[in-house]
Amino acid sequence: MGKYASYTAGFKLKAVQYALEHVNRAASRHFGVGETSIRYARDQEKKTKGDEEDTTGFRRCQDRQVVKDKRVVFGGGSSEMLMSAAVCKLAESTAGKESLAMEAFARALRKIPTIIADNAGFDSAQLVSELRAAHSEGKKTAGINMTEAKVDDMAKLGVTEAFVVKRQVLLSAAEAAEMILRVDNIIKAAPRERHPDRSH
Numbered sequence: 001m002g003k004y005a006s007y008t009a010g011f012k013l014k015a016v017q018y019a020l021e022h023v024n025r026a027a028s029r030h031f032g033v034g035e036t037s038i039r040y041a042r043d044q045e046k047k048t049k050g051d052e053e054d055t056t057g058f059r060r061c062q063d064r065q066v067v068k069d070k071r072v073v074f075g076g077g078s079s080e081m082l083m084s085a086a087v088c089k090l091a092e093s094t095a096g097k098e099s100l101a102m103e104a105f106a107r108a109l110r111k112i113p114t115i116i117a118d119n120a121g122f123d124s125a126q127l128v129s130e131l132r133a134a135h136s137e138g139k140k141t142a143g144i145n146m147t148e149a150k151v152d153d154m155a156k157l158g159v160t161e162a163f164v165v166k167r168q169v170l171l172s173a174a175e176a177a178e179m180i181l182r183v184d185n186i187i188k189a190a191p192r193e194r195h196p197d198r199s200h
Contacts, residue, residue, distance in 0.1 A: 071163035074154040076143025077113030077128075079166060081135045084109040105174070113144060122149045 117124035
């Protein structure tokens with residue numbers, strides 16, 4: 001734990017803040033200050049009363065967060081690709097083992113578009129490779145179009161996420177990863193008692 005903490009104590013927050021600032025600058029070029037758009041997805045499937053209450057509560061929570069901080073970022077994996085590129089760039093100018101940890105963080109960010117595509121049942125390998133190519137060509141607002149299973153312009157489609165929610169998700173995920181890495185001992189459980197097979 002001591003060796004890990006010696007060079008990673010401050011990298012996480014620095015990398016996340018740098019990445020989020022990079023995404024916010026990109027989003028600001030397409031959205032005016034204080035401008036935001038809240039769109040509700042209409043589920044065509046019938047829901048129970050409890051499901052509707054849970055969904056309504058979640059939406060209200062999202063609305064409150066957006067009202068407090070009106071900044072938004074692009075969805076569809078676009079912001080994660082931007083953050084990954086920003087962290088990689090920062091890692092190049094960082095000496096020592098911190099750069100290795102930052103590169104690993106960048107790789108984790110690039111996994112999110114893959115998970116998005118996999119969850120939708122799409123060919124994630126093909127879509128993510130196209131997404132990376134689009135971002136390398138300077139298409140900073142490119143993301144995965146979940147309706148047509150292709151890489152598309154998230155700014156044109158209006159696919160956005162609340163900045164404050166995205167930030168909290170990343171900080172919570174990074175905090176959980178750090179807690180796992182800080183585990184310096186594993187307590188093995190006693191072997192389970194085996195019972196003879198009496199089926200014969």
